[in-house]
Amino acid sequence: MTATHFRTCPLCEATCGLSIEVGDDGTIGRIRGDMDDVFSHGFICPKGSTVKQLHEDPNRLRTPMIRRDGELVPATWDEAFAEVERRLMPLIGAHGRDAVAIYLGNPNVHNLSGLLYPRFFIRAMGTRNIYSASTIDQRPKEVSSGLMFGAMLSHPLPDLDRTDYVLMLGANPYESNGSLATAPDWPGRLEAIQGRGGKVVVVDPRRTKTAEAASEHVAIRPGTDAHLLLAMVHVLFADGLVDLGAAGEYVTGVETVEQAAREFTPEIVSPVCGIDATTIRRLAHDLAGAPTACVYGRIGTCTQEFGTIASWLVDVLNTLTGNLDRPGGAMWCKPAAGSPTTRGKPRFGRGVKLGRSHSRVRGLPETYSEFPAACLAEEIDTPGDGQVRALFVLGGNPALSVPNSGRLQAALGTLDLLVSVDIYVNETSRHADVIFPAPSSLTRGHYDLGFYQLSIRNVANYSPPVLPPEPDAMDEWKILCKLALIAQGMGADADPAVVDDLAIRGMAEAAGRDPDEVVAELAPRVGPERLLDFMLRTGPYGLTLDQLLEHPHGLDLGPMEPRLPDVLRTPSGMVELAPEPIVADVERLRASLDRRANGGFVLIGRRQVRSNNSWMHNVNVLVKGKARCTLQVHPDDAARLGLGADAKVSSRVGALIAPVEITDAVMPGVVSLPHGWGHDLPGVELDVARAHAGVNSNVLADDTLFDPISGNAVFNGIPVEIAPA
16 A cells, blocks of 8 residues: 655645655655646655655764764764764863854755754854855855845745746756746746747856746856946946836936946947947846846856845836836745745834954955855864864755865765764765754755745645654754753753753744743754744744644645735835945956956856765766766867867866767857766765765865955856867
């Protein structure tokens, strides 16, 4: 006999519904898209069916690991926590709490425990050295949204289902399934725009799968999106096309934006971005003239030296064309739980403060209490007061993800203590002294608390565990709570319920509720489900977790609706169209207008639908077949250089040899490597991934290149040299 379970896929931002067959003996059978899911309606990508392979992966850790005599060996949970206490507390006593660093990886956002409980561990540790994957791929958007609208995740989202025109930059949702704009079946939604007579324009240095399906592909030089967008702003003002629409009464700073754009004429910008002036003008006129329109920029616009300016200008264009906060334009969703835009006083808030502290070695500013990941290696390998000597990595693989990866990999081996919470012995955790295995995603409840804050439709869907806990497994929230208690000196034997109870009581007090009443009301739930239930109850719809359990395919709460001005949390209560830190940085953009391509090559990344950063390459069905970790080179460049099967790629900080794929999908002078490969390092226990190792493109990424406002690393437009291998 088999039973069918319904579950939201936890592997990317699309939040697609899965239908999972489970036998009486707990074996996973067929996995398909849930046809009745209120959001995805049966859509599923190749990754969705692999939750079975991830669960059954023989390389997935199921017991803690401790390093003994130089080798990682299995240990009990008590031994693992005791080892952390034994090594951590003397280190803090000798060097202080800032000698400890914490790195938060991307997978944390895909589970409730990883989203809700790291904050308690961070507070308990009391270190200023916090790093995350956000300064690798999205911090510019978080900074620009915070400065303009008042909160880190207050991103206006493209209303794909009602728009007539989309201008898309640095995004390839046919492969990525979307990013910072949660929507299952991006391909179907984009095709529907064209099917109803609308237009999809993709601006990208590479003819991606999304660009091939678009109405128009505009090739652009890597790293010049901000130049193009500011030239379009110039055209809107110069040609009298500015119309703020209904949002206008809540917008300030328009005149400052006009002044900032005056010098950026299409003729001046054209040689920089490689797009002729006529096309730039037409793009601006088409955007302003469409019945409804939205500009959408994603990872390619963030991972460049002008990432914050580019992210800002996306919303500037949406505002100036009257498309902010209106159906078919760029709108805010209203999440059922956890959103800063539905809590506190509407419209007015504290806003965002940047640069409250600076990193020890280079003096790079923090954003949202985190330092740039690009400076993690130097904080470890540079001696002196405050040197990082211990690192906790929660669900991340920075050894492959950060720029100048070779330096960080060497630095990790010098730490006095490295603790990982991970499902694998990967390129980072191979250096660990203790590894705590997170449970299988199929054995824990799931609610996309983060992604529903970025959803293009208001939905809520909770998935109970599909399978019972595995023998000797520990919930991830309990792992994090016990680490927090150890950091506070309460010992390895302390009960994680202490932290969990403090968490729910703190939430209750913040909401003006009596903690005892709240605990009684939510009983017998504990852990992340208790916190989620409270957030749902105090959210804008007054839902409960029990209501979601009664709707296994999710609750459709309706399309996005206009939310100005209540969605704002700025000190002025207005949309700050011209934030001072960003406008000041336009001078740096202006100085770059004199640059000219010198005939050299620049490197860009690329997305692949069968991959998700570095952590899904141990699934054979996703990596088998034609090699995908290749260096894409334009035919003219390949002929000029005399490239054969392999090429040597060199940058200021590293070099590698990669197989060559000759294709006119990339512009001349541009080469492309995907991110997250390079699994052939000693000690990595990923059998499938090692057999399809690929090369680590971030060995080439220069850790001195970053966007100065956000601290985000530069991964697109890296100067490289290409030669036959």
